[in-house]
Amino acid sequence: MLAFEDLGIRFGGNQAVQGVTGSITPGIITAIIGPNGAGKSTFFNLLSGFYKPTSGRITFGGQDITRLPTHEVVALGVARTFQTTTIYKELSVLENAVLGHRVRTRSGLWDALLGTGRERQERRASEAAAMDALRRVGLEGQAHVPAGSLTQEAQKRVSIALALATGPSVLLLDEPAAGINPEETVALTRTIRELAAGGLTVVLIEHKMSMIMTLADHIMVLHHGQKIAEGSPAQVSRDPAVIEAYLGGHAAPHVRDELKADLLQSAAELPGGQHA
Numbered sequence: 001m002l003a004f005e006d007l008g009i010r011f012g013g014n015q016a017v018q019g020v021t022g023s024i025t026p027g028i029i030t031a032i033i034g035p036n037g038a039g040k041s042t043f044f045n046l047l048s049g050f051y052k053p054t055s056g057r058i059t060f061g062g063q064d065i066t067r068l069p070t071h072e073v074v075a076l077g078v079a080r081t082f083q084t085t086t087i088y089k090e091l092s093v094l095e096n097a098v099l100g101h102r103v104r105t106r107s108g109l110w111d112a113l114l115g116t117g118r119e120r121q122e123r124r125a126s127e128a129a130a131m132d133a134l135r136r137v138g139l140e141g142q143a144h145v146p147a148g149s150l151t152q153e154a155q156k157r158v159s160i161a162l163a164l165a166t167g168p169s170v171l172l173l174d175e176p177a178a179g180i181n182p183e184e185t186v187a188l189t190r191t192i193r194e195l196a197a198g199g200l201t202v203v204l205i206e207h208k209m210s211m212i213m214t215l216a217d218h219i220m221v222l223h224h225g226q227k228i229a230e231g232s233p234a235q236v237s238r239d240p241a242v243i244e245a246y247l248g249g250h251a252a253p254h255v256r257d258e259l260k261a262d263l264l265q266s267a268a269e270l271p272g273g274q275h276a
């Protein structure tokens, strides 16, 4: 289990994440929501070792990982994607996924340069793991095309495959559906559900409420860097503090209206959620 206690980080005078305590339940899909600038991506950066907290502690499977470098966090089984798609566009789809797997393999630079037996053996193992990751995101048919030639949605899948190839037990997805159309969002939602059904623990930051409400087993809400609510989708979408965070903030009126409509509709569609 991934757990955090009083987690916080300050950038100069800006307390981006503050006093966040909780845990990620294995085997379910947890969504992290909150208005822009709430600290969601920063929270992921802390969990995955990209940022070091200025307060608090992170444990994974009981081990303190607060100060571990990113590659060690990945090796323990926590992988993430980034809000902006970070893939190598000139490389093939398969080569991208191979890079993910190689984080875990032991061959050093010399092995690679000299083409040692171990290097060749590990390369084959990496390709097998990478192909498996591509299959899990439905990209096995595009393994040998340049990643940059794919649609935006398929490129998102490449970045998920890259993370999957590291062999994680926990996958952190930062806005996987940003910038893709509604049909593609439905398809990506299905893929994420399948990953979770296969036993992967998924933590998802997302703005698209429809996606959150259909995917999430549990929702955690961040606002001004603090956890203001958590619970089932039904509980959270009716929580006055959550509604206030979305409606009372500085969001542009049309954004507020969209979020409000989403929240109200979501609450109405959920079992027992006739009102918000």
Ligand SMILES: Nc1ncnc2c1ncn2[C@@H]1O[C@H](COP(=O)(O)OP(=O)(O)O)[C@@H](O)[C@H]1O
Pocket (backbone or CB within 6 Å): 011, 014, 016, 034, 035, 036, 037, 038, 039, 040, 041, 042, 043
């Ligand atoms: N590397 C950084 N340096 C300074 N400020 C940062 C850095 N990363 C994030 N922040 C600040 O932390 C706050 C939360 O940002 P972020 O986590 O990206 O929000 P969200 O993902 O919820 O939209 C913002 O005020 C942002 O400017």
Ligand SMILES: [Mg+2]
Pocket (backbone or CB within 6 Å): 040, 041, 042, 083
């Ligand atoms: Mg973000």
